[in-house]
Amino acid sequence: MREPWEPATADIELPQVMHALADPARLEIVARLASLDGESCSGTCAGIDLHKSTLSHHYRVLREAGVTHTTIEGRSRRVRLRRDDLAARFPGLLDAVLAAVGPVLADAGS
Amino acid sequence: MREPWEPATADIELPQVMHALADPARLEIVARLASLDGESCSGTCAGIDLHKSTLSHHYRVLREAGVTHTTIEGRSRRVRLRRDDLAARFPGLLDAVLAAVGPVLADAGS
C-alpha cells in the first residue's frame, strides 16, 4: 500500500468531477489547495470544522474523482490538485470553479 | 402560477450549480439546450429515455439551481440556459462544462 488509488487522466469522468466539486466542504478544500498551490496535509490540519474521518472521506472522494493527487509522506499525506490533468481533460473547468469559489478565506494556516 | 420560481442571478450558488451539473441526465439536457441555443421542451420530447416525471424533476433541479429559465407557453414549457446570468456569476464555468460534456450527440430534434 504505497500510493492510494486514483484514476488515470484519461479516466477522469465529468460527472464525478462535478459531483466531487458539488459539496461545500470539498469546495473549500479545493480552494485551499489552490491557494497553497499544491500542497496541504489532509486530516486535522485542514482548518475545517469536521471530524477527522469525514475529512478523510472528502479527500478520498476528491482523489477518486481525479481532482487531487495524494502522496504518502511519512505519517502525513501531501495532497495536490491535479491541475494539469484536469486542464488536459476539461480545459478551463477547474479554473472557472476556482474563480467561482472566490477568494479563499485564507489566513487559515499562515 | 405563471412562471415557475427560479433564483435571481445574484442568488445563484456555486454548490447548487455544481450539483445540478453533476448528473449525467442533467448534463445531457444541458448539452442539448446548448446545442439548440436556447429552447427546448421539457418532459416527453427531450429524447432521453427517462420517465416523464423524472425529466420534470431534472428540469426542476436545473431551474432551481439557476441553470435554466423556464417559460410557460401554453401547455408546453420553453427551457433556456441562463448563459448570461451564469457567465456573470461564474465566468467561464458553463462554457467549460459545455466543452467538457463534449459534442452533443445531436440529431435529437433536427
Add this chain to the structure above:
DNA sequence: CGGACAGATTGATATCCGTCCAACCATCAA
C-alpha cells in the same frame, strides 16, 4: 520495544437523490 501521532477504515445512522408509478392539473380543440 513502546508510546505518540496522522490518517484510514469500518460500522451505524440519518438524510438525500434518482427513478418509477399513479393521480392530478392546466390548456387546447371539438
Add this chain to the structure above:
DNA sequence: TTGATGGTTGGACGGATATCAATCTGTCCG
C-alpha cells in the same frame, strides 16, 4: 363540457452520501 395532451406533484423504494464514533495501521521518536 368533454376529452386529449403536456407537465407537475406526491408517494414509494433502492441506493448513495455525509457525518460521527471507535478501532486499526503505519510512521516517527526516544
